Amino acid sequence: xxxxxxxxxxxxxxxxxxxxxxxxxxxxxxxxxxxxxxxxxxxxxxxxxxxxxxxxxxxxxxxxxxxxxxxxxxxxxxxxxxxxxxxxxxxxxxxxxxxxxxxxxxxxxxxx
Amino acid sequence: xxxxxxxxxxxxxxxxxxxxxxxxxxxxxxxxxxxxxxxxxxxxxxxxxxxxxxxxxxxxxxxxxxxxxxxxxxxxxxxxxxxxxxxxxxxxxxxxxxxxxxxxxxxxxxxxx
Numbered sequence: 405x406x407x408x409x410x411x412x413x414x415x416x417x418x419x420x421x422x423x424x425x426x427x428x429x430x431x432x433x434x435x436x437x438x439x440x441x442x443x444x445x446x447x448x449x450x451x452x453x454x455x456x457x458x459x460x461x462x463x464x465x466x467x468x469x470x471x472x473x474x475x476x477x478x479x480x481x482x483x484x485x486x487x488x489x490x491x492x493x494x495x496x497x498x499x500x501x502x503x504x505x506x507x508x509x510x511x512x513x514x515x516x
Numbered sequence: 517x518x519x520x521x522x523x524x525x526x527x528x529x530x531x532x533x534x535x536x537x538x539x540x541x542x543x544x545x546x547x548x549x550x551x552x553x554x555x556x557x558x559x560x561x562x563x564x565x566x567x568x569x570x571x572x573x574x575x576x577x578x579x580x581x582x583x584x585x586x587x588x589x590x591x592x593x594x595x596x597x598x599x600x601x602x603x604x605x606x607x608x609x610x611x612x613x614x615x616x617x618x619x620x621x622x623x624x625x626x627x628x629x
Binding site: 437444445446447449452462494503504505507508509510 | 522525548558559560562605609616617622
């Protein structure tokens with residue numbers, strides 16, 4: 405039972421490049437989230453999903469897209485990376501009727 | 517929507533002292549309040565939570581108190597140890613249904629040996 409797995413762990417991009425971050429959970433959780441964490445800003449919600457095939461915008465969605473084609477996977481895409489997207493990205497999952505969030509190990513992204 | 521304020525942003529204590537972190541929330545319908553601990557370079561992990569039908573919950577050296585009337589809740593750590601050094605996040609949400617938890621901005625706790 406791996407819990408929540410994020411890939412990759414580290415990535416360096418050039419401005420304008422695109423990439424996809426993958427989050428996979430093996431706990432059969434309904435809810436999945438993508439956060440970014442910047443110094444002094446806490447955890448800011450980018451997008452979230454309450455079930456397979458559904459997604460919604462969070463607090464800071466601009467410049468990101470997501471997809472939840474399978475219940476266990478939640479993908480975060482950057483179509484044209486910008487230096488302002490340099491951050492640590494965390495994925496989390498949560499059972500619908502419970503409220504504990506389980507976080508992945510994070511992806512450290514640098515955009516040059 | 518919900519707004520969660522967390523204070524202080526940084527807390528420095530001596531080993532063995534107590535530490536208190538406070539959060540206030542705005543949505544009176546919120547009824548679930550978890551606390552997460554994030555060690556340096558690691559993922560946030562739940563350490564304790566409380567639901568609105570209780571006023572206090574303890575787990576060894578940590579406790580959480582909730583004042584629904586004043587809409588604030590606090591994390592108390594007694595007999596602090598260097599391994600308690602971390603960033604602590606509070607959150608508020610509604611249990612059940614479709615909801616999104618709102619996090620505080622975090623408190624960096626430093627425990628000096």
